[in-house]
Amino acid sequence: MIMDIQHYLQDKRQFINDYLPSFLAEKSIPGLLKDSMLYSLQAGGKRLRPILTLAVLDAFGKRAEVGLEAACALEMVHTYSLIHDDLPCMDDDDYRRGKPTNHKAFGEAIAILAGDALLTFSFQVIAGSHVYSPEQKVSLLSILSEASGAEGMVAGQAVDMESENQELTLEELQSIHERKTGRLLEASVLFGAVLADADTEDFARLKAFSRHLGIAFQIQDDILDVTGDSELLGKQAGSDENNFKSTYPKLLTLDGAKAELAHHIKLAKENLREAKVHPVILEGITDYIVSRNH
Amino acid sequence: MIMDIQHYLQDKRQFINDYLPSFLAEKSIPGLLKDSMLYSLQAGGKRLRPILTLAVLDAFGKRAEVGLEAACALEMVHTYSLIHDDLPCMDDDDYRRGKPTNHKAFGEAIAILAGDALLTFSFQVIAGSHVYSPEQKVSLLSILSEASGAEGMVAGQAVDMESENQELTLEELQSIHERKTGRLLEASVLFGAVLADADTEDFARLKAFSRHLGIAFQIQDDILDVTGDSELLGKQAGSDENNFKSTYPKLLTLDGAKAELAHHIKLAKENLREAKVHPVILEGITDYIVSRNH
Numbered sequence: 001m002i003m004d005i006q007h008y009l010q011d012k013r014q015f016i017n018d019y020l021p022s023f024l025a026e027k028s029i030p031g032l033l034k035d036s037m038l039y040s041l042q043a044g045g046k047r048l049r050p051i052l053t054l055a056v057l058d059a060f061g062k063r064a065e066v067g068l069e070a071a072c073a074l075e076m077v078h079t080y081s082l083i084h085d086d087l088p089c090m091d092d093d094d095y096r097r098g099k100p101t102n103h104k105a106f107g108e109a110i111a112i113l114a115g116d117a118l119l120t121f122s123f124q125v126i127a128g129s130h131v132y133s134p135e136q137k138v139s140l141l142s143i144l145s146e147a148s149g150a151e152g153m154v155a156g157q158a159v160d161m162e163s164e165n166q167e168l169t170l171e172e173l174q175s176i177h178e179r180k181t182g183r184l185l186e187a188s189v190l191f192g193a194v195l196a197d198a199d200t201e202d203f204a205r206l207k208a209f210s211r212h213l214g215i216a217f218q219i220q221d222d223i224l225d226v227t228g229d230s231e232l233l234g235k236q237a238g239s240d241e242n243n244f245k246s247t248y249p250k251l252l253t254l255d256g257a258k259a260e261l262a263h264h265i266k267l268a269k270e271n272l273r274e275a276k277v278h279p280v281i282l283e284g285i286t287d288y289i290v291s292r293n294h
Numbered sequence: 295m296i297m298d299i300q301h302y303l304q305d306k307r308q309f310i311n312d313y314l315p316s317f318l319a320e321k322s323i324p325g326l327l328k329d330s331m332l333y334s335l336q337a338g339g340k341r342l343r344p345i346l347t348l349a350v351l352d353a354f355g356k357r358a359e360v361g362l363e364a365a366c367a368l369e370m371v372h373t374y375s376l377i378h379d380d381l382p383c384m385d386d387d388d389y390r391r392g393k394p395t396n397h398k399a400f401g402e403a404i405a406i407l408a409g410d411a412l413l414t415f416s417f418q419v420i421a422g423s424h425v426y427s428p429e430q431k432v433s434l435l436s437i438l439s440e441a442s443g444a445e446g447m448v449a450g451q452a453v454d455m456e457s458e459n460q461e462l463t464l465e466e467l468q469s470i471h472e473r474k475t476g477r478l479l480e481a482s483v484l485f486g487a488v489l490a491d492a493d494t495e496d497f498a499r500l501k502a503f504s505r506h507l508g509i510a511f512q513i514q515d516d517i518l519d520v521t522g523d524s525e526l527l528g529k530q531a532g533s534d535e536n537n538f539k540s541t542y543p544k545l546l547t548l549d550g551a552k553a554e555l556a557h558h559i560k561l562a563k564e565n566l567r568e569a570k571v572h573p574v575i576l577e578g579i580t581d582y583i584v585s586r587n588h
Contacts, residue, residue, distance in 0.1 A: 029444040033452040037444065084410060089402035108383035112406065113452050116378060117444035119410065123417050124439035127432050134428035138421050141435060145418035150323040150331065150411035158327040158407050 005284035036114035056192020059277035147187035156180025168246035182214035212268035299578035330408035350486020353571035374412035441481035450474025462540035476508035506562035
């Protein structure tokens with residue numbers, strides 16, 4: 001099954017990679033700004049968020065293609081957040097996925113503006129879709145703005161920075177991750193549910209599924225930082241340790257973190273199986289999250 | 295009439311000032327981030343954008359209160375753009391409206407995040423409104439994202455920065471202003487038209503009205519920089535001159551800029567009078583733009 005899932009992920013990733021730049025193609029965006037937006041949009045990555053949206057549609061037996069615009073909007077928001085997080089006054093990273101970060105390539109001003117523009121564009125893509133109903137658009141835009149804003153992703157980054165070099169409790173660590181990465185992963189799953197016209201019960205189950213999936217994703221990230229290969233990670237393994245960052249392995253030991261990971265994977269799958277969907281692909285993605293090496 | 299308009303503007307400004315912070319009141323936003331958002335939201339200012347939305351509703355004989363959420367969303371976008379524009383890597387301003395700029399008060403990281411959060415929140419407020427229909431929301435969100443994104447306001451700032459210290463033609467100058475400030479002023483007028491269910495003809499006339507109003511606004515800004523009082527402006531008069539910035543007075547002489555201003559005011563009013571609205575208040579706002587001293 002892992003091999004099939006690899007194939008599925010590769011297939012969908014290619015689909016996303018092909019379409020992402022096309023949204024900007026005919027827009028009259030100033031040259032440098034457009035180059036900067038495309039540079040980060042095309043820097044690769046797992047495309048986990050858009051793939052989740054497409055996979056949920058598949059799980060409901062709907063055409064995954066329907067989710068394309070919404071899925072690409074999610075990747076734009078994710079990309080904007082990486083550009084801003086990498087800035088010198090934030091995490092001050094010079095490399096991302098083995099390439100110079102956006103501000104290293106284009107300067108800080110253009111990097112900030114490219115992030116602003118990608119965030120704004122994500123809303124434009126959804127609002128301007130010719131595929132979704134006004135009601136679906138409003139649901140998607142509510143979910144996206146709540147997940148990525150002052151109570152969601154931006155809050156996570158703000159608290160993460162405030163608490164740098166501080167010892168965190170497991171609860172505090174979880175709360176940061178829930179907002180910094182969890183909410184947008186949740187939104188990715190809920191996007192699929194909205195576009196599949198899921199009923200209230202399935203919506204709630206998929207929300208619970210995505211919450212545990214998000215926590216599992218972050219635990220595996222922290223584990224990889226301890227055990228992973230720098231080249232595959234595209235950043236220095238052990239960098240969290242060197243940055244005095246609170247991580248799951250540090251708070252729970254490596255074995256403890258692996259047990260916590262298994263616990264959340266189990267809960268994710270339980271919630272998934274209770275929903276009226278074909279669970280196979282989403283289960284496969286869940287397993288992939290544990291087994292990935294970057 | 296000027297006195298009446300002053301009263302109208304003051305009244306609406308108070309209305310906006312009272313409501314703007316309330317949107318954040320019950321949100322669970324991390325303390326410093328929330329303080330930073332409120333700091334800039336409550337820093338005062340003319341509130342011209344939200345007032346335009348309310349005034350257009352008045353002009354159509356509708357209740358201005360209907361426009362409140364949309365109007366506040368516009369002011370959030372405007373506020374975010376000021377925070378990011380003031381950053382050291384952009385315009386590097388230490389003061390705004392006589393107070394330290396956001397990054398001077400909260401540091402660069404929180405300033406960037408507060409801007410990101412305000413931008414995101416503007417979409418959330420509209421998408422989550424209990425007043426607007428899904429169709430109206432989608433129209434508002436399309437207008438707002440297009441006006442403020444990579445083809446609009448962000449594009450204007452990018453080109454403005456690229457062309458710093460360069461001699462611009464009048465056409466280039468106009469094109470920068472049209473995107474940097476004009477598009478959001480246009481959106482403010484169109485917001486009112488959407489919420490008043492304006493027909494296609496009135497929509498087009500108000501769009502033309504707002505375009506000329508936006509240009510007039512910018513010309514007056516440039517004139518004030520030459521002739522104005524630093525204390526009233528909240529910044530050093532003559533700062534454009536000192537920054538080698540291209541301005542209307544520099545390209546056209548002061549008298550030429552005043553003539554150009556009168557020309558656009560005339561065109562704005564002509565378009566306004568062709569729309570099926572009560573033009574008095576919007577005419578008054580147009581006159582205010584020429585007569586304002588800050």
